[in-house]
Amino acid sequence: MHSVASVRTFTTIGALTVACVIAVSTSAFAKDPGGSQFDVEGSNEKDSGQTLESSIVFSGSTKGSGGESSGGFTPIGNWSPPACWYEPKWTPAEFATEFQKEWDIPHASGVGEAYNLAQDHYKNGNPYEDFNESETGKGLWWSAVRDTDREEAGDPAAFACDTATFWVENGETPNVENAVTPDILAQLAYNRIKVPDTKVTLAPETTTKVNLPTWAWLDQAEFKEVSVTASLNVGGVNIQATTTAKPVSLKLEPGTADAETYPSSGECAFNDDGSIGEPYAKGKADRTPPCGIKYLRSSGDGTYKLQATVTWEVTWTGTGGAGGDLPNGTFGADQEVVVQEIQSVNR
Known part of the structure; x- marks a missing residue:
């Protein structure tokens, strides 16, 4: 039995030091690959970001693969598998397309300012230029992913991955906690047994x-x-x-x-x-x-x-x-x- 992770992929610029205090209503917020720092004040964190499937595939004796009298076990102690992690998502062109699509909204009061900050960060050279188009083929944009079940349960750990969407060169392992490695994959598989x-x-x-x-x-x-x-x-x-x-x-x-x-x-x-x-x-x-x-x-x-x-x-x-x-x-x-x-x- 094969299954694809049921998770929420989101991107955030929350780790940036740029301060952006925007006073607008709860209903107007940016759903942006550029990140939650650019969400307008008052938006619900659970609703911000975009919903995409993780690229991780699970196979074997997975939960949901048949049999009613079975389930996942509970770890002994305080340890638990990651509720969020980072994985590769986009080439420069794909990220540019996703960025523009998610920002294609009416620029209500405050949202325009957040949009400009996101543009500066990923397009205008502060620090990235044109979504790293010149680096095409040399790496990928990585983004954070949430375990949907734990997100919906309100588990704070699902919202702990707040590092901005970042660029990783081919062959490098990101120096970010919970970036996907064989170890992280093993822990995620643990949760599916x-x-x-x-x-x-x-x-x-x-x-x-x-x-x-x-x-x-x-x-x-x-x-x-x-x-x-x-x-x-x-x-x-x-x-x-x-x-x-x-x-x-x-x-x-x-x-x-x-x-x-x-x-x-x-x-x-x-x-x-x-x-x-x-x-x-x-x-x-x-x-x-x-x-x-x-x-x-x-x-x-x-x-x-x-x-x-x-x-x-x-x-x-x-x-x-x-x-x-x-x-x-x-x-x-x-x-x-x-x-x-x-x-x-x-x-």
């Missing part, structure tokens, strides 16, 4: 008894390595990275303090064949399950919410032999368990 549902098989199934060990296991066919490749091929910039997640453990949380887990930590390791735990079979009633739970109190008229969470170990490899580790991720699900009070159990 789809992992299977974590509903465990139980024996007894759904209804168990007080003080009766309940066996839990996961099928080896479902839990195996998954990966997503993110690639970018624009105007000679051709890089990629593959991010791979490997399941390493299952954490069982019974949903009540009146329970014991097997093992006592509640952490069940994966077996060599990719399965976890051991299926219950006739004749195992007197054995302690390698992965499971024993409830010590009835759930009464209700249920306990058993939570099963799989931890995934994440690594990546990329263009030029780059690679490394990324934070582990977790993905879990709840399932209802009924626990009945039975004084004696005939096994």
